Amino acid sequence: MSTHLEPLKKSVGFTPFGEVVGNLTLGRGKIGDTVVQVALVENKIASGSLGLMECNKLAQLFRLAAKDTKPLILYLDSAGARVSQGLPALGAFRAMFRAAMELAASPAHIVTVLGANCYGGASMLAHLGRVRIFAPQTQLAMSGPSILAQAAGSNPLDEMFKAIAQASISAEARAKASPANIAANSFDHHMANALRVPAMTAAQRHAELAQRLGKLKDALKPPQDALQRKDLTKLLVGGYALRERDGVVIGEAVLDEVKHRVLGFIGGKTLGAAAAWALADAAWTLATDEQRDLPVLLLLDCDSHSARIDDEKVVLSEYLFNLSLALHQLKPARLAVLGTSGGGSFVAFAAATTQLGIVRGKTIQVLPGSAIASILGDNKEEEIEFADLKKAGVAEEEFKLGLVPGLVE
Numbered sequence: 001m002s003t004h005l006e007p008l009k010k011s012v013g014f015t016p017f018g019e020v021v022g023n024l025t026l027g028r029g030k031i032g033d034t035v036v037q038v039a040l041v042e043n044k045i046a047s048g049s050l051g052l053m054e055c056n057k058l059a060q061l062f063r064l065a066a067k068d069t070k071p072l073i074l075y076l077d078s079a080g081a082r083v084s085q086g087l088p089a090l091g092a093f094r095a096m097f098r099a100a101m102e103l104a105a106s107p108a109h110i111v112t113v114l115g116a117n118c119y120g121g122a123s124m125l126a127h128l129g130r131v132r133i134f135a136p137q138t139q140l141a142m143s144g145p146s147i148l149a150q151a152a153g154s155n156p157l158d159e160m161f162k163a164i165a166q167a168s169i170s171a172e173a174r175a176k177a178s179p180a181n182i183a184a185n186s187f188d189h190h191m192a193n194a195l196r197v198p199a200m201t202a203a204q205r206h207a208e209l210a211q212r213l214g215k216l217k218d219a220l221k222p223p224q225d226a227l228q229r230k231d232l233t234k235l236l237v238g239g240y241a242l243r244e245r246d247g248v249v250i251g252e253a254v255l256d257e258v259k260h261r262v263l264g265f266i267g268g269k270t271l272g273a274a275a276a277w278a279l280a281d282a283a284w285t286l287a288t289d290e291q292r293d294l295p296v297l298l299l300l301d302c303d304s305h306s307a308r309i310d311d312e313k314v315v316l317s318e319y320l321f322n323l324s325l326a327l328h329q330l331k332p333a334r335l336a337v338l339g340t341s342g343g344g345s346f347v348a349f350a351a352a353t354t355q356l357g358i359v360r361g362k363t364i365q366v367l368p369g370s371a372i373a374s375i376l377g378d379n380k381e382e383e384i385e386f387a388d389l390k391k392a393g394v395a396e397e398e399f400k401l402g403l404v405p406g407l408v409e
Contacts, residue, residue, distance in 0.1 A: 003115040003135045005042065007187040008075055014038055023078065024054040026061060031195055037065060040075045041122070043115060047079035050122065055081075055092035062099035066106040071195060074128060075113045079144070080120020083366050087384070090342070090366045091393025093121050097351040101328040104128055104321075111194040114138045114171075121347055123317035124324070131194040134171035134183045141169040142316045142344050143307040151307035168313045177212060177315050202325060206284065209277055209322055212314050216274040223250050229266075231338055231359060232299075234401035247271075247302070248278050255297055255334070261286055263330075264299025266338060271345035272306035276319040283326035295333035298353065304343030304368050320344045327352035336399065343367050350394065357397040358386070364394045 008014070012029025025040045039061055041048060050058070065072045082089040103110070112129030118140040126132055126140060134140070141148070145165045149156035156162070167173055171183035180200070184190045200208075210217060223243040232240060238254025242262060249264040263282055265271055286296065305311075305320060327349060335349055337358040342365040350356055358364065363384050389395040 003077060003137075004113050004133060004184075004187055005040070005075060005077070005115060008038075008040075008073070008113050008191070011188050011191055012036060012038060012073065014040075021053045021057045022051055023048050024050075024057055026057070029073070031071075031192060034195060035070050036195075037061070037068070037070050037072045038075070039072065041078045042075070043077045043117070046082055046084060047117070048077045048115070048122075049079045049082035049084075049089075050093060050096070051082035051085050051089050052092045055089070055096040059092075059096040059099040062096070062103040065108050065110075066099075066103045068108070071109040071111065072103075073111050073113060073191075074125070075115065076118050076122050076126055077115025078119070078122035079117060080122045081366060086366060087364065087388060087392035087394055090346070090364070094347060094350045095393060097121065097124070097324065097347050098328070098354075100125060100128055101325055101351060104325055105329065107199070109195065109199070111191070113191075114140060117144070119144045121344065124321045124344060124347065127318050127321040129194075130180065130197045130199055131190075132174075132181050133187070133190050133194065134174060134181060136171055136183060136185060138171040138174075138183075139166075139169045140171075140174055140315070140317065141312050142305050142320070143312070145169075147307050148309060148312065152309060164309060168309050173313070174315060178208070178318075202284070202322075202329075205322055206277075206280060206326075209319060210281075213274055213277060214314070216272075216310065216314065217277070220274055220278050221245055223248050227251070229338075231401060235336060235338075235359070235399055246275060248275055248282070249299055250282055253297060258295060260295050260297040260333065261291060262297050262299060263327075263332075264297075264301075264336075265345070265349075266299055266301035268301055268303065268339055270304050270306040270308075271302050271320070271348075272308060272311040273314050273316050273319040276316070276323040276348070280319075280323045280326035283323070283330050287326075287330055296330050298327065298332045298335040298349055300335060300337050300341055300345070300349045301339035302345045303340045303365075305345045317344075320348045324348040324351055337362060337364065337395070340365065346394075354396070356395045357399050358389065358395045359399045359401060360386070364389055 016027040154161040175183040223245040227242040227244040240253035242251035
């Protein structure tokens with residue numbers, strides 16, 4: 001299958017340096033007179049997925065690139081985090097994506113070039129680029145076709161569903177969604193132009209994503225229903241005043257005798273494009289309100305990102321990237337995970353903070369069991385202890401919720 005990998009190498013005169021790390025090769029090149037850094041994530045093993053070694057190396061590169069003046073060309077032909085490595089891969093991806101948010105907030109000029117497949121966390125990474133250059137056959141989505149079919153109650157081999165999926169996640173569909181997505185047969189012309197594209201501000205991206213939501217945006221309304229939950233009453237013993245609507249939560253609370261502003265997504269629903277946009281909108285507001293000096297507490301009770309076709313049609317990956325960027329600039333003091341969590345929703349929240357606490361008895365997973373089974377062919381449930389979560393780098397503390405006087409269980 002033809003991709004832009006070889007044309008990219010030829011166009012920039014790619015020279016590798018250092019050792020190849022799994023699916024990742026680093027190097028340098030030139031576009032015209034401009035020296036560029038190049039990172040290639042190729043589909044060599046495990047569908048080009050990003051495991052411990054690749055994530056650690058990318059994190060180092062992103063931190064250096066945030067301080068460098070040379071543009072970065074990032075090639076991605078990847079299924080996302082390496083599911084077979086389990087929690088350690090998710091922990092490494094979390095740290096790497098945090099470095100990616102630091103890079104996104106810098107003046108660095110990044111261009112992403114996409115191979116045949118760009119799924120999951122890799123599709124979020126793709127939005128680091130001011131421009132994304134797609135090969136004609138590229139598919140970009142948070143969920144691959146088999147998982148999308150499973151969510152729709154369809155057979156991934158069904159011709160009608162395959163046509164629907166292709167119309168939603170293909171290079172042609174992505175090019176229609178955003179002028180920053182370029183479906184290209186030829187390569188050199190687009191690469192040279194990509195280095196001249198001005199940076200889009202966070203406000204511009206956020207406004208453009210609001211327009212793209214279309215009918216999905218009609219359901220967005222500010223949180224207004226008073227929220228009371230037993231686990232929150234036990235966790236926030238100093239008191240809280242929270243409002244919730246369709247899973248999106250805002251308000252104030254006292255944690256460890258310190259007043260916090262609160263933002264979160266709870267209720268166990270999967271996180272879709274509209275809710276991700278609403279959360280990002282609330283985060284941008286919190287960053288500029290009169291209480292911006294107060295610490296921020298994030299709440300999360302969401303087992304994964306949405307696998308609905310309607311969310312993929314508007315490019316769910318970019319909404320999760322936008323959300324993570326908004327949360328990152330808030331510099332949240334803590335994230336409290338109240339239920340089973342995983343997938344892109346976990347990455348978007350968890351990459352924003354280095355202090356993640358999880359309620360005892362709850363867990364974190366790379367993806368829901370059904371999605372893992374569709375990828376690996378099985379779903380072997382293993383009992384996970386907090387020590388496993390901490391060692392893997394997906395959590396830093398455990399909340400042991402005790403009895404609260406006067407609370408009826």
